Amino acid sequence: MKKIRLGIVGCGIAARDLHFPALKELTDKFEITALTSRTKEHAENFAKMVFDTLGYKPKVFDTYDELLSSGEVEAVDLTLPIELNVPFTKKAIEKGIHVICEKPISTDIESGKELVNLSVETDKVIYIAENYRHAFKYNKLRGLIGEGAIGRPVFADWHWWVGMDRDNKYVKTTWRQKPRHIGGFLSDGGVHHVAALRVIFGDILWVSGQVRQLTDYLGDVDFISTLFEFENGVIANYTACYSIKSDEYFEIVGTEGKMRLTPQSIVVSGKRDEEISLIQENTFKKEFEDFYEILTTGKENILGHPVEALKDLAFFEAAIKSKGERVFIPEFLK
């Protein structure tokens, strides 16, 4: 089985805590041949971790340019401050190197469109890693709706109260404290939720939202509430806050029943009464498997396509700018 020679660019939290645990399970598909990080010590620690875990040591490069020119990599995994996603992806593509890049696609829609256009022009793959698109639970919710488990879906409401304190590892990231990406944590964390909602219901037609900045240490607005409509006619609210901790709440109501997503299960009631346990899964592993198949079998890039990631981000840019006015997402994306 062909192994993809992969360079990891940015050896911070995402690379170490999210991507490496997946990659170490995929040693038949990926070989981590090269590393680089703005803080060289991070790259060296990462190289040691790879050696301790997998028994080989990737080369550490001082700069991204050197890594790209080294001949050591066929693909790069970008786990970077969001503002670097677009320029770093463009550089890799120029060098004929495939890219898997951690979400969100970009700081804003305008710059994200460059990657969408580039992905059409190039024969290399640009894969935006959005693990929520691979999650069992959201795909199961879509499946249940498709089976008619709650009749015709009418309404969804998702409350996401994260409540990060000053000591949170993400909060302590310098580039998150002075974000150049729209909406700070709201979009950084929130694109996951919009991805999930789009898995379940499809594309969003319009959104009306309002935001607040409740704290001084999260760098930007940290509360959002929205009203929006999917192209399939389902109406929804999504409320998220990164400064207040409370219970998550996700409910979908249909004409003949409802479904609630809990941390452990999907609870269906009404026409059908059922509790479906959530499976343990590593969705990061799934996204790397998908990326691998795209590179090696010519499978179409659907779940990692930049246009999907752009639609997730567009929700936030539209909602934040809307101040309660309706903003049509398709027009916003044009």
Added chain:
Amino acid sequence: MKKIRLGIVGCGIAARDLHFPALKELTDKFEITALTSRTKEHAENFAKMVFDTLGYKPKVFDTYDELLSSGEVEAVDLTLPIELNVPFTKKAIEKGIHVICEKPISTDIESGKELVNLSVETDKVIYIAENYRHAFKYNKLRGLIGEGAIGRPVFADWHWWVGMDRDNKYVKTTWRQKPRHIGGFLSDGGVHHVAALRVIFGDILWVSGQVRQLTDYLGDVDFISTLFEFENGVIANYTACYSIKSDEYFEIVGTEGKMRLTPQSIVVSGKRDEEISLIQENTFKKEFEDFYEILTTGKENILGHPVEALKDLAFFEAAIKSKGERVFIPEFLK
């Protein structure tokens, strides 16, 4: 103690099931001297009920005009199809007779403004009966927020899933099946909720909403979801549906805690942990007591003022017309 000689106009569900149980507890304040109803049988049955309960029989009049001219009444209690509220109130005021009129104030804002203007011009009282403004629980929620029980209030979400079937007594009302009032059940039932929300948080600045008609037997749209902002900066969602039955959900989140309203209690958590049992109370009795004091002591009409009822209704007219656009309520009311 002076008794107000009261004529009841419209002897349907509201008069029988809501107002009479309150009035029969207030025999020191009100004497039901006269009745009239489009269906005369209803008035006669009502007269019999008054006799069986209180030992005296009100006069039954064939027409509203005869009742107004009879000299039997100082005040009328209007429990009518909504479209009659404005013309019937105007007629009473012309005759120098005080009015207590069941909510909502009118079919739409334009006609409701007539009563607001009339209430300023006349020395008679026009009292729009909104029992939710008198309820302990909403006033208690406001009090708790004032005490800082949850820090600074940030967000509220209220889901109201009524799920009325075809046999519901309100659904079977002819005038509700072909409503001339905006939004059908959405505004008819919903003004209560907006009144409650305004008790807790004050006036609403703007609303953005979307509606659906999910059934054919409720006469109009029967689902609404909204995003709105109070003048005090609190952001909220309100979702109501009269064709799907589900659990009510009402939560208020602040910077230091939250409060949930259950059928039995207010559950406060966070900074303060407390469960406050709801008291048994007849809020219709409270509104009649308020009306009585206004008539007899010169107390200012605040809770029953037509402008308050108009603001409740304005939320729905604005939200229904908005289709996701932001509509400013104060401008809408001008």
